[in-house]
Amino acid sequence: AWPGSPASDGALLVALEHGLTLGEHRARQLSPELVASADLILTMGPHHLERAEALGGSGRSYLLTGFVGGKGRPVSDPFGGDLEVYRATYAELEREIAAIVEKVAERRPS
Template sequence: MHLLFVCTGNTCRSPLAEGIARRLIAERQLTDLTVSSAGTSAWPESPASDGSLLVSLEQGIDISAHRARQLSPEIVAAADVILAMGPHHLERAEALGGSGRSHMLTAFAGDEARAVSDPFGGDLDVYRATYRELEHEIGGILDAITRQRQG
């Protein structure tokens, strides 16, 4: 199963989410899950933002090799589950062929659908808060996937 995280520029939230998911997947030994990310308005090949890079490194996750990708029909088609950071990301993923597989990241595990806080332009504390929010939500998503597979 391939999970795709989508935000705007693919430099802040979605690279953080991808890094967090990779770590949690490895810790839980979910060997058949893969992850990637893309942005609805990405500048291709841009690195992760300094804030995302620094906060991920604080948590032992290295996203320094990340390069932004523009969301495309091909990227959408390759994903089994598309997890959007906000409503406009969800709309774009669905418009590119992701209907039925696209979800607000916060709603996938049964929580209320709401946008994930965008740390762009904020200080490190803002990025840390977004990291904690993503870590909590992604843990719930992996729990939900595990339950679905068992049931």
């Protein structure tokens, strides 16, 4: 996505199906400042991971699917796919994020 571009039509529609709105969303390019401000960086693919690490995120950057355990694998990018591809990616992200939230909550001091 180009900096400033809105969410794709497929993402907008699937978000609405789940009671979410992406109308105000705009893409931003990953920058050293964004990386420096993050405690944890989760990426959908290896190229994004490499970029986050190159910008100073080593030790805090993971593939989304690898944070909970294991090496991880890329999450499919639905861009350009039909609505079913967007729905499948949403379901995958929902599962992975739920596991991550649980893990982060376990690590958090009482």
